[in-house]
Amino acid sequence: MxxxxxxxxxxxxxxxxxIVCDAAGIITxxxxxxxxxFGFTAEDAMGQSLDLIIPQRQQQRHWDGYHKTMATGxxxxxxxxxxxxxxxxxxxxxxxxxxxxxxxxxxxxxxxxAAVVRDDTARWAEERALKARLRELEAAAAT
Numbered sequence: 001m002x003x004x005x006x007x008x009x010x011x012x013x014x015x016x017x018x019i020v021c022d023a024a025g026i027i028t029x030x031x032x033x034x035x036x037x038f039g040f041t042a043e044d045a046m047g048q049s050l051d052l053i054i055p056q057r058q059q060q061r062h063w064d065g066y067h068k069t070m071a072t073g074x075x076x077x078x079x080x081x082x083x084x085x086x087x088x089x090x091x092x093x094x095x096x097x098x099x100x101x102x103x104x105x106x107x108x109x110x111x112x113x114a115a116v117v118r119d120d121t122a123r124w125a126e127e128r129a130l131k132a133r134l135r136e137l138e139a140a141a142a143t
Contacts, residue, residue, distance in 0.1 A: 017117035020103070023070050025050045025063070028112065037096075037119045039089030053086045055093070066113070073110045075100055083120060095120045 011018045011029070017037050020029035030045040038045075038053050045052060054062050062084075069075045077100045086094040098117040105111040 017098075017119075018114065019045075019050075019117060020112055020114045021050055022112050023110070025066055027052070029114075034117070037088075037094070037117065038086070044089070055085050055087050058085060069100075069102070069113065070110055073102060073104075075102060078102070093121075095123075 011031050015033055017034040018029065018031045019027060019034055022028050027045045027048050027050065030042040035041050040052060051059055081097050081099055083095065083097045086096045088094055096117050097120040098115045101114045102110045103112040103114060
């Protein structure tokens, strides 16, 4: 006998953040990994705008893309990973990587967006340090 998985249990158990937002960008689901990564509890986040975790300088660009996706029902980030800055509850900057899934209502219209998010801050910092070291070595070799 095959049993169907309990998707709420799965969403709470996975190590990546799972955030679901409605058409207006209001958070309707926030799992335990979201709390670990961003510092906001589900109670803090539920019912709030995604601006909660988007740096102010990135908000206009984010909303332009979000509203276009809601209007067209198309995104390239279903398979391609998007890497962007984010912000922790304490104000510290984060680097995140995520993909999205578009959720549809009974009429087939996009009604919500689910994002699977990973904290990429450590990898991004290592990459920056390696690039800086490479520039130093290339400069030393050129002299």
